Amino acid sequence: MDWVNAVVQGVLLGGFYALLATGLSLMFGVMRLVNLAQGDLTILAAFLSLSLIEATGVGPFVSLAVVVPLMMVGGYALQRGLLNRTLDQGVMPPILVTFGLAVVLQNVLLSLYSADSQGIDAGSAEGASIAITNQLSIGVLPLATLVIAVVIIVGLQAMLGRTQLGRSLRATADDREAALLTGIDHRHVYAVATAIAMGTVAIAGVLLGIRTTFGPFDGPVRLIFAFEAVVIGGLGSLWGTLVGGIILGVSLTIGNQINPAYQVLAGHVVFLIVLAFRPNGLFARKGREA
């Protein structure tokens, strides 16, 4: 029964990783930009929520009402003001700038908050769980996280497939100049994509803060998980990212069953195996290779 439990917990964990990875996947899909600051932005969101909670006493889910718009506006400004400038100069500048951004964020958070690990208190929601059988119970929060991840991905797919905004994102990703001729301002469109990505990052960050302790330097680890989920699932596919996240989550929980010390390593190993045999991931879209 331990193994079944491990798998179930892994699927739930996978929902969280998928949420972490959604922003990364979206930004790459629209503008082929790999945001190396993704993990640190998630931690930033957690800290913003924490500060808001400590200042106003609201609950973490209420804090989302402020943190999400804040991060979205920040994301729009970041893309429009800085990242757009890196997109025409080849592959390297976006990597270097987002890497620099990651370092700056980590140290800004360090100076503002100290190196101590913090946590967001979600009260009774944290420990609550639903008992399925005698040996298997599902945490309310992990379940909610998975549900939120699925809802967000469904929503994003719908937006991409059915709205004019979504069409403009896909068109710009296809052919920026032709999109210009249709009246689409790619600078704006890219910034909207980043804003949406930052919205998901905000949600992921707050949930992260609730489920685990976090410190200023915990970003990179999240970036690596997000990245692995995206690559396993296949670039350019949001559903692939969900599946990739779940595969990753299950790898970790099963790895934990085998040997807790190697839990994280299990995830890396699975990633490397997928990379060796299916380098384009499991659901890669054509033309969106790594």
Place this chain on the structure above:
Amino acid sequence: MSAIAAAASDPAFRVLRGTRQSRIALGGAIALVAILATLPGWGDSGQLKVLVEFFTLLAMAQMWNLLAGYAGLVSIGQQAFIGLGAYGFFVAVDRLGMPIVPAVVVTAVACGGVALVTSLFAFRLRGGYFAIGTWVIAEVFRIVVSNTRELGAGTGVTIQTAVRMVPADRQALTYWLALTVGAGSIVVAAFIMRSRLGLALQAVRDNEVAARSLGVDVYRAKLAIYLVAAVGCAAAGAVIYLQLLRIQPNAAFGVDWTAKMIFIVIIGGLGRIEGPVIGTIVFFTLQESLADYGSLYLIILGLVAITITVVAPQGIWGTVTRYRPMALFGIQRRLVLEPVHPPGDPHGDDG
């Protein structure tokens, strides 16, 4: 030779690499290295320490410059080889009883072998994903080492052989090794850039598809650089920890190493040899003057790197040479056409 035949034959040409400037610079550099080599005789221990740090950092920056500037491979996982170099060196001297200098060489070469294996995974990715992939690989090594009791697990190990040496001897040896690694990295980089491999990589950098169609084996060219960079970083790692004596997995495999390499190369200038040299000097100066400011120093460094990438992507050296073209290292190839003498000309060829 008839007039038609003479006109139809190709003009003779030579390919020159050095310039007067570069020859002067080369002479100066050799003199400088000679002087620096004597430092253990008259410098103090503090100076030696700083220079060891300088030369090893310079070597790592040259390696990153080769990777990113020449092979177009942006790696944020070079710390894998620094850590492997450190631990490999420890195993070689403390467990296998090798003398120091051969241990460094063997370790570096062995890490090249490891790089051959990791390339099988890393090279399946491109661009930003390659970058993170190299980081994942470094993390794998970190975790494995952190959980290996024989290597001290999370607490780390001390290089006993080095501790037992006479401090002055150890310092001098470390310094000379650092000087060799630092100067060696420049020599290796120059050698590569002047070779056919360097020419092939420049072609790939300009237009990979065109280069491939001309028969350039892109994969092997990039792999060669990846291996060289691994060997170089491993050698640097061994020397760094010969000085530090104590190896801890989180520090040895920390991404900070790569962050420093990146900042140095961006600030100094990508793709040329002079860039990392200037970058290391600037980085060191910044480090000394901002050392007291802790995280503020890294924030400033990060902001400077971002600004330079956006505003002056060529770095300091690149921007300077845009206005006043210079090359201190004779890398650029120039085509020099020999004059063709018409037949009947007393100075020309007979026949």
Place this chain on the structure above:
Amino acid sequence: MTLLELDAISSYYGDLQALFGISLDVVEGETAAIIGSNGAGKSTLLRVVAGLTEARAGDIRFDGASIRRVAPHLRVGMGISLVPEGRRVFPSLTVEENLRIGTYRGRQGPWDLAAVYELFPILRERAGRSGAVLSGGEQQALAIGRALMANPRLLLLDEVSLGLAPVIVKQLYEALPSITAQGATILLVEQSVDQALAAADRVYCLLEGRISLTGLPAELTRAQITTAYFGLD
């Protein structure tokens, strides 16, 4: 009434000058054609009008107002739509989505999905298919339809006939009168001289970045055109 006016436009392709002081105007409601051999600067001219290429000297006036500083996506909103060389339909979008994205700027007018489907029935048949799997002629129709969805006052057509069989080209050109009938003005660039002369009310010939000939098709002789086209003199 002059809709478009180019006033001594000079433009560059990198460091190379492509257009040397071009002046021309297009009257509202007419179909004007620009002919010329490869490299004459025809596409550059259209790109300058659309805003993709910068005019380093001279001015462009649309409906009397200078648009030289107006960004390309905003020109679409003003009523200038370019159907680019090579079609460039969006492969990730279906035929219908390609048309729908044409309404991005929200300009009102006679052209909507139904009207475009009526003009090019083949598009209705292919509505759900990806833009990438269409034939060359279908893609060209789609590209034109996409531009029409923006209800342009000035429709720019760049080398419609490129790479297409003459039969298909003829069908596409047969659609042009319906477009002008609805009020649009057309400025087209064409390699095929015959097609251009047949479709246009006025013709300009471009030679190495300069206008070498201008006139009404009926009045121009073969000899004049050949000289202006090839620059034999």
